[in-house]
Amino acid sequence: MRPGFSPRGGGFGDRGGRGGFGGRGGFGDRVGRGGFGDRGGRGGFGGRGSFGDRGSRGGGFRSPGGRGGGFRGRGGGRGGGRGGRGGFRGGARVTVEPHRHEGVFICRGKEDALVTKNMVPGESVYGEKRIGVEEAETKIEYRAWNPFRSKLAAAILGGIDQIHIKPGAKVLYLGAASGTTVSHVSDIVGPEGLVYAVEFSHRSGRDLINVAKKRTNIIPIIEDARHPHKYRMLLGMVDVIFADVAQPDQGRIVALNAHHFLKVGGHFVISIKANCIDSTAAPEAVFAAEVKKMQQENMKPQEQLTLEPYERDHAVVVGTYRPASKQKRF
Amino acid sequence: MLVLFETAAGYAIFKVLDENKLREVDNLWREFETAEKANKLVKLKHFEKFQDTTEALAAATALVEGKLGKSLKKVLKKIVAKEAHEQLAVADAKLGGVIKDKLNLSCIHNSTVGELMRGIRTQVNGLITGLPARDISAMSLGLAHSLSRYKLKFSPDKVDTMIVQAISLLDDLDKELNNYIMRCREWYGWHFPELGKTVTDNLAYCKCVQKLGDRTNTATTDLSDILPEEVESAVKVAAEISMGTEVSEEDITHIIHLCDQVVQISEYRTQLYDYLKNRMMAIAPNLTVMVGELVGARLIAHAGSLLNLAKHPASTVQILGAEKALFRALKTRRDTPKYGLIYHASLVGQTTQKNKGKISRMLAAKASLAIRYDALADDTNAEMGVENRAKLEIRIRHLEEKGMRRISGTGKARAQSDKYQHKSDVKTYDPSGDSTLPSVPKKRKFQEVDEEEQKEVKSKKRARLLESPVTEYIEEAEPPTKKKKKKEKKQQVVVKLEEEEEEPSTSFVTEEVPSTSFGTETPEKKKKKKKKIKIE
Numbered sequence: 078m079r080p081g082f083s084p085r086g087g088g089f090g091d092r093g094g095r096g097g098f099g100g101r102g103g104f105g106d107r108v109g110r111g112g113f114g115d116r117g118g119r120g121g122f123g124g125r126g127s128f129g130d131r132g133s134r135g136g137g138f139r140s141p142g143g144r145g146g147g148f149r150g151r152g153g154g155r156g157g158g159r160g161g162r163g164g165f166r167g168g169a170r171v172t173v174e175p176h177r178h179e180g181v182f183i184c185r186g187k188e189d190a191l192v193t194k195n196m197v198p199g200e201s202v203y204g205e206k207r208i209g210v211e212e213a214e215t216k217i218e219y220r221a222w223n224p225f226r227s228k229l230a231a232a233i234l235g236g237i238d239q240i241h242i243k244p245g246a247k248v249l250y251l252g253a254a255s256g257t258t259v260s261h262v263s264d265i266v267g268p269e270g271l272v273y274a275v276e277f278s279h280r281s282g283r284d285l286i287n288v289a290k291k292r293t294n295i296i297p298i299i300e301d302a303r304h305p306h307k308y309r310m311l312l313g314m315v316d317v318i319f320a321d322v323a324q325p326d327q328g329r330i331v332a333l334n335a336h337h338f339l340k341v342g343g344h345f346v347i348s349i350k351a352n353c354i355d356s357t358a359a360p361e362a363v364f365a366a367e368v369k370k371m372q373q374e375n376m377k378p379q380e381q382l383t384l385e386p387y388e389r390d391h392a393v394v395v396g397t398y399r400p401a402s403k404q405k406r407f
Numbered sequence: 408m409l410v411l412f413e414t415a416a417g418y419a420i421f422k423v424l425d426e427n428k429l430r431e432v433d434n435l436w437r438e439f440e441t442a443e444k445a446n447k448l449v450k451l452k453h454f455e456k457f458q459d460t461t462e463a464l465a466a467a468t469a470l471v472e473g474k475l476g477k478s479l480k481k482v483l484k485k486i487v488a489k490e491a492h493e494q495l496a497v498a499d500a501k502l503g504g505v506i507k508d509k510l511n512l513s514c515i516h517n518s519t520v521g522e523l524m525r526g527i528r529t530q531v532n533g534l535i536t537g538l539p540a541r542d543i544s545a546m547s548l549g550l551a552h553s554l555s556r557y558k559l560k561f562s563p564d565k566v567d568t569m570i571v572q573a574i575s576l577l578d579d580l581d582k583e584l585n586n587y588i589m590r591c592r593e594w595y596g597w598h599f600p601e602l603g604k605t606v607t608d609n610l611a612y613c614k615c616v617q618k619l620g621d622r623t624n625t626a627t628t629d630l631s632d633i634l635p636e637e638v639e640s641a642v643k644v645a646a647e648i649s650m651g652t653e654v655s656e657e658d659i660t661h662i663i664h665l666c667d668q669v670v671q672i673s674e675y676r677t678q679l680y681d682y683l684k685n686r687m688m689a690i691a692p693n694l695t696v697m698v699g700e701l702v703g704a705r706l707i708a709h710a711g712s713l714l715n716l717a718k719h720p721a722s723t724v725q726i727l728g729a730e731k732a733l734f735r736a737l738k739t740r741r742d743t744p745k746y747g748l749i750y751h752a753s754l755v756g757q758t759t760q761k762n763k764g765k766i767s768r769m770l771a772a773k774a775s776l777a778i779r780y781d782a783l784a785d786d787t788n789a790e791m792g793v794e795n796r797a798k799l800e801i802r803i804r805h806l807e808e809k810g811m812r813r814i815s816g817t818g819k820a821r822a823q824s825d826k827y828q829h830k831s832d833v834k835t836y837d838p839s840g841d842s843t844l845p846s847v848p849k850k851r852k853f854q855e856v857d858e859e860e861q862k863e864v865k866s867k868k869r870a871r872l873l874e875s876p877v878t879e880y881i882e883e884a885e886p887p888t889k890k891k892k893k894k895e896k897k898q899q900v901v902v903k904l905e906e907e908e909e910e911p912s913t914s915f916v917t918e919e920v921p922s923t924s925f926g927t928e929t930p931e932k933k934k935k936k937k938k939k940i941k942i943e
Contacts, residue, residue: 271544279559283714286555296551299558300471306499307471310413311547311554314529336521340529341436399436 173210173219178233179243180265182219184208191230192219193264197291202260220264224387227258228321228348231387238380239395241317241344245269249315249338251302251330252322255281256288256295262319263292270294273312277301302330305337312338318345318398323353328367332374341399345376351390360390368394375399409486410449410496410520412527413470415463415547417456418482419535421449421527423496432519439526442533449527451534455482463546464553471554473501475509483510496520564689567713573683574704580676587669591616595662598622598654601645605638610673613666615642620659622646693777693792697799698752698770705748706778717775717782724778725749725771749774754799762806766799773799 171186184190192208198218201207206221224230233240242248244267253259253274263272274289275298276282282299289295300308302322315338320331331347339345349367351360358366368378371394378396408429410421423429425448428438439445455478457463462478469476475483486495487510495514497503498521503514532540588609596603599622606612614633619625625646630639687700691713694703709727710716719727726733728747736743745764749755749771758766773795780791 282555282559286552286559289552293548296548297555298551299555309498309524310415310467310470311551312528313531313543313547314525337525338528 171208178240191222191234193222193261195220196264200291202288203257222261229258231384232382232393235382235384237382240346246317247271247315249273249318251275251320253285255284259295260288263295268294273298275300275302305334314338314340316340316343321348323350325354328370335398339398342401343398345396345398347394349392364392408496409493410523414543415550416538416543417454418479419451420453420486422452423449429519432522435522436526439529442530445530445534454535460549460553463550467550467554473499475505487512496523498524567690567707569686570690570704571708573679574708577679580672584672591665591669598651599649600651601649602642605641605645613669617663617666620663622649691781692787692789693781696789696792697774697777697796702748702752713782717779721772721775724775725767758803766803769799
């Protein structure tokens with residue numbers, strides 16, 4: 078664990094826990110932002126714009142933290158994880174500093190959060206919090222990254238040594254789902270990089286395409302990752318493969334994709350769910366078996382990290398593909 | 408050996424210059440480390456660019472299915488013509504088989520080919536000259552989006568963005584229209600204020616102004632197609648005695664321009680409303696059937712998209728639009744609102760104030776089912792919405808009929824309505840409760856009644872004998888009311904019938920009359936009795 082960084086406990090921008098006002102905008106910690114009420118007689122809710130208040134999509138108030146208690150009493154299930162959220166109320170002062178990993182930042186305030194620089198300012202992808210920072214005439218917006226929803230964020234907070242995803246990198250993302258983590262990867266690689274997001278499910282694919290519409294460095298591919306030759310027309314060589322497919326044969330899937338598209342000396346980051354591979358065996362045994370399978374495919378693992386406390390029986394393995402053989406030292 | 412390499416920009420055919428190097432599979436990647444080295448190993452023989460995105464999409468879909476697309480066939484035929492003896496390296500074994508079958512071109516696919524492909528892919532920019540790197544990435548992005556849309560069977564008439572935009576535009580237009588009309592009225596009112604007061608309809612006002620121009624033309628212009636007669640005459644009168652000031656031609660021209668705008672915008676607004684109705688029916692037919700087009704469109708717009716709306720629970724759909732009131736109530740621990748946008752649905756509007764809350768809850772529950780069906784089902788028709796609406800209407804009827812609750816007591820029990828009495832078991836009218844005067848002994852009453860009955864019977868007999876029209880008797884007896892007339896007519900008719908049927912029965916009838924009441928009497932007789940008492 079990186080010293081001085083306290084992981085954010087309760088839910089972050091969690092859509093589920095809210096009363097379900099899934100309006101368009103997210104809400105950001107903009108200082109002095111009036112918010113809404115511009116939609117005339119619509120009860121002041123608009124739903125399109127972002128609004129400054131964190132806790133609820135409420136009617137335009139910046140109430141003190143005491144509201145949390147009152148809400149829980151009346152709102153019941155509506156309040157959900159809101160009470161536990163402590164800091165990041167609307168208008169709180171925070172500072173953003175770069176993380177050890179390039180492209181990732183830490184937002185320090187009453188509670189710290191992992192953030193990435195928003196490539197599309199003003200838009201929230203899955204209802205996450207946005208933090209606006211004024212920096213010498215320019216306004217930069219950051220989006221909070223929820224480690225409970227994203228394995229990559231959980232790995233970073235867990236202290237992984239290298240994620241290999243950096244600005245300008247080309248990433249092949251297998252198992253893109255609705256594009257929540259893909260959007261953060263897209264933020265990290267920036268406009269110079271590319272993210273090829275592969276997702277087989279049609280429902281999630283629709284959401285993924287919507288995310289890709291806003292971000293031009295995401296290339297959505299609605300195909301089965303088991304057959305990489307089917308989407309060979311769309312891809313070039315990539316630098317990193319990130320796999321979060323949760324399939325029992327995921328080792329083979331990643332290997333196949335690597336053989337097709339991963340450059341020599343490229344890296345891979347694989348998230349392994351022990352339950353998914355073999356629910357009867359012990360998680361450690363499952364991870365070891367997976368690692369062995371990788372080694373047979375000329376994929377050399379370099380580090381392995383479990384995702385406690387964010388996920389149970391999950392591990393992330395980072396390694397190199399076709400590593401250049403070391404020079405013999407004298 | 409030739410190599411077939413597919414890119415988003417087009418098909419590339421490479422020729423392998425040095426086949427020996429292919430034998431060292433493991434080190435083949437070194438040959439592709441730089442563009443120059445790669446060019447020494449393979450050379451671009453032919454590059455077939457896709458003409459447009461449709462061609463690219465067709466090629467991509469053929470590739471996904473492992474079939475031979477038209478453009479690929481064309482390219483390969485060219486090659487076959489030139490170098491039929493060469494082997495073709497392909498990335499997909501299935502495709503290789505198809506090519507061999509159709510074009511008689513021998514294809515190979517093995518790990519060496521895989522390595523070769525990797526190498527080419529690494530150096531694709533350097534190998535395919537004349538194609539900038541940006542081009543390829545832009546094309547692959549466009550192709551990926553079209554391919555995904557094709558895969559997801561994206562249909563443009565199921566896009567709910569149109570609804571959201573259309574309803575916002577409708578609101579904007581209304582606001583603008585209102586502003587312009589107010590401005591027009593104020594402006595023209597300087598010249599002809601009485602017109603504003605006589606013509607209340609905004610569109611008619613603007614059309615009038617358009618036609619009239621200067622108010623001096625009122626006498627000569629015919630406004631019958633815009634205004635009803637009385638209003639037109641009122642306008643003509645007002646024009647004569649108007650207290651407005653004179654204005655120049657130029658001013659009138661400008662005012663008329665404004666009126667033109669207003670009329671145009673009004674027309675467009677009606678068109679837009681029709682468009683919105685069509686789109687709503689196409690996109691969310693069940694929701695439209697349940698709550699109506701306008702309310703449905705507002706719900707979708709408020710939630711952001713149809714899918715978003717489908718994710719909301721029914722309770723949220725019920726109070727969507729009343730968030731200010733909701734959170735205020737939650738904050739101050741008061742009662743939360745019962746309806747939001749759904750208040751304007753016709754089902755909620757047509758019930759009594761008491762039931763609006765209940766109906767809005769029921770409607771929200773069924774409507775949210777309809778929304779989910781519309782948003783997530785593959786094939787949508789309006790059946791489910793119609794069924795749900797019928798169910799709701801039945802329930803509303805029940806609510807309004809059986810809603811009678813006892814006022815006293817706990818208030819929870821249903822008010823008991825009287826049990827139905829079969830007609831043959833007739834209860835006669837008990838007149839004892841009629842008057843608050845000290846009750847007279849019954850006997851006496853009967854006597855009086857007796858006398859009256861006899862009198863009446865006699866007079867009836869007389870009437871019969873005289874064969875005078877029935878109605879005269881009635882008029883004589885008491886002030887004729889329609890009801891009584893009818894009753895009398897009935898009675899008379901009955902009597903007549905009886906008389907026609909059986910002569911002897913008349914006596915029977917007369918005998919019965921004195922015995923009065925507590926026997927089996929026909930309802931007509933009962934009515935007769937009632938009438939008699941009133942006379943008393």
